[in-house]
Amino acid sequence: MADFDVDLFVVGAGSGGVRAARIASSYGARVMIAEEYRVGGTCVIRGCVPKKILVYASRYGHDFEDAAGYGWTLPDVSFDWPTLIANKDREIDRLEAAYTTTLERFNVKIAKSRAVLEDTHTVRLLTNGERVRAKTILISTGGTPQMGAKIAGVEHVISSNEAFHLKELPKRILVQGGGYIAVEFACIFAGLGSQVSLVYRGENILRGFDDDVREHLRGEMEKRGIQIITKQTVSSVEKVEHGYDVCLSDQTSIIVDKVMFATGRHPNVTGLGLETVGVKLSETGGIAVNEYSKTSVDNIYAVGDVTNRINLTPVAVREGHAFADTVFGGKMTAVDHANVPTAVFSEPEIGVVGLTEAQAVKQFGVVDIYKTSFRSMKMAVAARATRTFMKLVVDGTNDRVLGCHIVGADAGEMIQLVGIAIKMGATKADFDATMAVHPTAAEELVTMREKAMSYGRAAAE
Ligand code: NDP
Numbered sequence: 001m002a003d004f005d006v007d008l009f010v011v012g013a014g015s016g017g018v019r020a021a022r023i024a025s026s027y028g029a030r031v032m033i034a035e036e037y038r039v040g041g042t043c044v045i046r047g048c049v050p051k052k053i054l055v056y057a058s059r060y061g062h063d064f065e066d067a068a069g070y071g072w073t074l075p076d077v078s079f080d081w082p083t084l085i086a087n088k089d090r091e092i093d094r095l096e097a098a099y100t101t102t103l104e105r106f107n108v109k110i111a112k113s114r115a116v117l118e119d120t121h122t123v124r125l126l127t128n129g130e131r132v133r134a135k136t137i138l139i140s141t142g143g144t145p146q147m148g149a150k151i152a153g154v155e156h157v158i159s160s161n162e163a164f165h166l167k168e169l170p171k172r173i174l175v176q177g178g179g180y181i182a183v184e185f186a187c188i189f190a191g192l193g194s195q196v197s198l199v200y201r202g203e204n205i206l207r208g209f210d211d212d213v214r215e216h217l218r219g220e221m222e223k224r225g226i227q228i229i230t231k232q233t234v235s236s237v238e239k240v241e242h243g244y245d246v247c248l249s250d251q252t253s254i255i256v257d258k259v260m261f262a263t264g265r266h267p268n269v270t271g272l273g274l275e276t277v278g279v280k281l282s283e284t285g286g287i288a289v290n291e292y293s294k295t296s297v298d299n300i301y302a303v304g305d306v307t308n309r310i311n312l313t314p315v316a317v318r319e320g321h322a323f324a325d326t327v328f329g330g331k332m333t334a335v336d337h338a339n340v341p342t343a344v345f346s347e348p349e350i351g352v353v354g355l356t357e358a359q360a361v362k363q364f365g366v367v368d369i370y371k372t373s374f375r376s377m378k379m380a381v382a383a384r385a386t387r388t389f390m391k392l393v394v395d396g397t398n399d400r401v402l403g404c405h406i407v408g409a410d411a412g413e414m415i416q417l418v419g420i421a422i423k424m425g426a427t428k429a430d431f432d433a434t435m436a437v438h439p440t441a442a443e444e445l446v447t448m449r450e451k452a453m454s455y456g457r458a459a460a461e
Contacts, residue, residue: 006032008328009123009134011115011272014041016304016316017140018099023324025106032132033108034115034125039099042142042305043313045092050164051184053088055345058191062347066382079192081169088164117273120297136299136327139279139287140320141272143265143305148176153237156244157259160185170194170258174246176234178205180344181262183217187347190226197227197254199234206344210356210405212371216389217407220348223385234259267306284308291334293323301327310337341419343412348386351415354403354422357393357453366396366456370428370448376409376441390444392428396457399427404445414442 008024010017013035025031038045057079064077103110113127123132145159158166160181171194175186178200186198198205198221204214205228218228232248243257267286274287280296282288286308293301301323304316315337322333341353360367371391379386388408395402404418421430436443 004121004133004135006030006109006132007135008032008138009115009132009136010034010138010140011123012041012139012141012268012306013039013099013103013110014140014142014304014316015043015313016320017041017138018103018320019317020138020140020303020320020324021103021108022106023321024328025108027324027328029328031106031108032111032134033103034111034113034123036112036114038096039103039110040092040096044095044099046161046164048313049095050088050092051160051188052345053091054084054164054188055184057084058188059347061191061193062384066378066384069382079169081166081192085165116271117277117279120277120299136301138320138323139272139295139300139302139306140304140316141268141306143267143308143311145261146264146266147261148263151234151236153239153244156237156239157261159260160262163260166258170256172243172256173197173258173260174199174234174254174256175260175262176200177262177264178202178207179262179264183221183344183346185260185262186226187221187224187345190221190224191347195225197229197256199229199232199248201231201233203230205230209350209352210391210403211358212389212391213350213352213405213407216373216387217346217348217350220386220407221346224347234261265305265311267308269306282308292326292332293319310340312340312342315340339419339423341415343415345412348388348408349411351406351411351413351418352404353415353419354401355393356403356405357391360393360395360402361455364395364397364402367402367454368394368396368428368451369453369455370394370450371452372444372448374444377439378409388441388444390448392431392445392448394428396454399429401426401428401431408441410441414445418445
């Protein structure tokens with residue numbers, strides 16, 4: 001051991017890396033962590049946290065409108081983007097400081113530098129050339145926006161990274177992509193008053209989500225005035241006198257003030273020396289790891305988005321923790337990646353856990369579907385047309401709930417709790433036996449009795 005400067009060297013101080021460093025240290029390991037940008041990583045610095053702050057801001061517009069239905073008369077309201085951005089930045093600074101303090105409290109040495117692997121036990125810090133010998137190395141470098149093919153004018157296009165620092169709110173913005181980030185930012189900008197066009201290459205947004213959820217959200221986004229253009233891609237972006245002329249694959253063009261691509265994220269695997277030390281990549285471009293997050297090199301591990309498994313903060317945190325338990329805590333711990341609940345902070349919000357209708361039918365054959373769409377009490381009085389959607393996907397042979405899909409206010413909060421029930425193997429009968437909380441929207445989850453659809457029953461009987 002004397003041979004090594006540290007027991008653990010962590011490359012990347014995001015959600016996964018910070019958790020791993022802290023827990024490893026609590027087991028007595030000597031830990032060093034390198035971060036080339038800001039401590040906190042994507043989630044804290046330019047992802048979940050600042051995004052949620054913008055989401056909160058964007059929802060006030062509708063809240064002010066809804067207030068009228070409840071008897072409130074408000075003076076003319078106005079919105080100031082620079083105030084929002086400054087307040088958001090202050091909160092991010094606070095969180096970065098808190099993350100740094102936590103690491104220091106756990107005696108984790110922080111190197112503000114890019115780190116490159118020179119051999120399986122040596123990491124070089126690029127800021128000062130220092131070489132650190134480590135018994136174990138953890139790579140938790142996250143991911144970075146990928147902008148797709150090099151179309152003409154791509155240099156004018158921003159990613160979500162820059163969207164957090166715009167000097168002013170664009171009056172007109174075009175967002176390309178149909179995933180989490182595109183949908184969330186389209187709703188944020190629309191809520192704040194921008195005119196938004198969302199361009200997606202496929203048939204419908206949010207590929208991989210339940211088809212009813214995709215349809216429902218699309219309808220709600222369109223009701224809010226977001227223009228959704230499908231089966232198109234952006235083929236060029238040209239700077240013109242007042243904004244940008246965006247040409248689509250069908251040769252139509254749209255003039256906007258900003259163009260943002262949210263066309264996926266790529267694992268940060270380049271320039272780390274991975275090839276030099278023999279760390280192999282998976283087919284999806286992330287670092288290939290086993291169930292304990294070990295790479296193809298015995299003493300090198302990887303967690304979080306850089307492994308391209310499920311790219312969500314809580315998953316990275318859990319993987320980082322499990323790695324530390326396994327390597328430094330003497331407890332072999334594999335992360336269970338099944339039934340991970342997730343939310344899309346669109347407007348309205350999506351919360352899902354488990355299988356979609358199509359996945360369940362494919363995997364289980366005999367499947368019952370329960371679903372409902374309704375105008376919540378709050379929306380009825382507010383006289384807004386927004387509808388909530390809920391669906392339960394049930395295994396028809398043993399009554400187990402395989403999936404739950406919600407589109408509506410607070411869907412993210414609801415799905416966290418439904419996630420526990422589904423993880424425990426709850427049946428539809430368990431849902432039915434649970435007393436409703438009245439009057440709430442969530443009570444619909446325990447009061448759906450009529451099957452909307454049954455698959456495979458005749459074949460099974
Ligand atoms: P996603 O993978 O979710 O979506 C990428 C979108 O871009 C898809 O609609 C994809 O289309 C489209 N696309 C990809 N390449 C091209 C191209 N060359 N031209 C045109 N369109 C293209 O990535 P995001 O960037 O939205 O998000 C990255 C990850 O971050 C997510 O997977 C998610 O795990 C995480 N995230 C989670 C959030 C949350 O938990 N609320 C919020 C934000 C991000 P197609 O569907 O056809 O492939």
